Amino acid sequence: MRGWSFSIGRVFGVEIRIHTFFLLLLGLAISYSSVSGSSGSRGFVLWSILLLAVVVREIARAIAAAWYGLELRSILLLPTGGLQQYATAETTELAATPEVGKRLGIVGPLTNLVFGFLLAAIILATAPEINLLEKPWMTPAHLIRALVWVNVLLAAINLLPAAPLDGGRIFRGEFARNHGLLKGTRAAAGLGQVIGILLAIAGCILPNMWLIMLGGFVFIGAHMDDASMLLSNENDPVRMRDVMLTNFSTLSASDTLEEALQRSVHTLQDVFPVVRGANLVGAVSRQGIVEALQSEGNGYVQGVMTRSFQTAQPDDSLVKTLRRIMGGQGAQLVPVLEGDRIVGIITPQNLAHSMGLLNARRRLRQQTQQHED
Template sequence: MRWALRLGNLYGIAIRLHVTFLLLLAFLFLMATLAGGWRSGLRSLLLLVLVFVCVLLHELAHSYVSVRYGLRVRSITLLPIGGLALLEDLPREPRQEIHIALAGPAANFVLALWLGVLLSLVEPARAFLPVLSGEALLASLFWSNLSIGLFNLLPAYPLDGGRVLRAWLSGRMDYVEATRRAVGVGQFFALLFVLGGLLLRETWPVVIGLVVFWAALTEEKVAVLQSAMERIYLEEVMLTEFQSLAPGDSLFDAVERALHSLQDDFPVVSEGRVVGVLTRGGLLRAFSGQGWNQSVQAVMSSRFETAQRGDTLAAGFNKLTARGLSLLPVLENERLVGIVTLQNLLQSITFLSRKGAAEIESLRRE
């Protein structure tokens, strides 16, 4: 995600902080300071940071269950409106999606239970008084976790409750149609938030409603695109006219072929088998070192993935992006029959995003 700062890795998951979150911290600190002095500002700042630690735990709970089901989680990004876990694979079994969706609110309810017990022992007078203030950290954290858990259970897609609804619907109809119906319910709730905020003259319900509405539309487009990518196979988009190199070729040979074919990356083939990949970056690094006389074998990368021509576009894209590759040799019976590059896959995805799954399916039948 753009404008996100990487904080580090946790169990192989990149943790990022969106810059707008820092702006929110600065704004709330300023408002609290103007209202009650710098001590009040610091307490409000501490409360917000602790609340977003709880949001991070919410997203980690989603991620933990996802990993248990064999799904890879690429990153978690903290935003002013909450957290966003980015999965490389999407759960398609309704049971899996329900368990993953419910894990987040469950984490908040466990935190609320623990904080509630602690609060009843330390400050029993405040245990059941709703509050959100830096002056009452423990009580505020209790009510924040309870609110986050309950709010996320609303069947307003893409909230967790909406994902449970989508999973339930997908067991009874097509996945894309289930997503569309869940999106419709989510947009209904979003409009209720906006109207309620306008009637009550409160800003946050309006902001939340607009964000949920926009996020629902975005998720629908992603679901349609994902469905289309899983209906298209690499043999339909792979490049069949391409240049390859042999391990004994020189870098001068590689440059000549690059100039004549406008091809940036090359599969390296020996005795009919792919043994490596020479990328444009590797070629440039080699020139800055020992120059033209090196062999391809000396500078090629043996860190590469291959795909079968019957693999889906989604599977090929995941292989390229998961390891930061730019070329994917396509095989049939261990024989190289084509290549796909990140650039030509992105072009295919752009085309699919404009056409949609249904139109692509009709074009393939013609």
């Protein structure tokens, strides 16, 4: 999800990112407003009301995280709420424990309900002629009414027991209490995918475009939550050699940017190790090469490569390596070294594909064990 988002700044050292799905909703809200006879500006205000509801709940969740001593690195704003990323692997583990996860999960819906009822009380006190129960509840033509119902419905949606919604976190915590965290994560992700499909089907039957989009988003989020279960397994036997790319291209530090771009045309790699002789000296992305050519003209790879990267050994645990990287600043490329020689690389693209395959392999292994038992 982070790859489809962009940063909008930092607050108290926490990076705030917004998902591009939110911008898609902005376009749809403006279009819907124009088609329904209202001005496009009212569609923008309706979208802003949803953004406000998400921001309010995430402020409350950030305060709750600080209460439990959880140091945040970033918050990703989504139409259904937000995803918090923690500063260290230890903090991530603490947030995933059944008790803390359950308490954090209830903060978001409770905040939106309280905020919605508070707004309703203010509206009824200052403008009693407004009927808050009149339908439609959320429309550009009745923005004051939408101000209340967006918060109420956002709370209701997040009570669904579907990962990655708050209800899914609560369900995972309760299930994990008796069956363990891995099974709890699997159950919440599986139920989330089912609920996502049902929401999309309901949206096709009604028809309702918002339900279809919500169902698709819940399904994708649940699938990603299921794949991330790999990171929770300390005893996972997977090593770096099991998932690393062994057929890869390298660039020389003395290559010109035009030469590097020409070589990158003939490979699907997005990031390249940079070598000087037989020694690894840096890494550079295809996008970095293009941007450097556009802004500064032709130069040498050594002038745009990054010299800050983390390496791994072929027999290193995949889980521990990923946690070490996530505990730092992340990485576009993880070279796998055998001595001083590069024998493989890990990139975000290949890792996402490999994690999906490893997750599928785990399921097949579990099914085989069940049949044998």
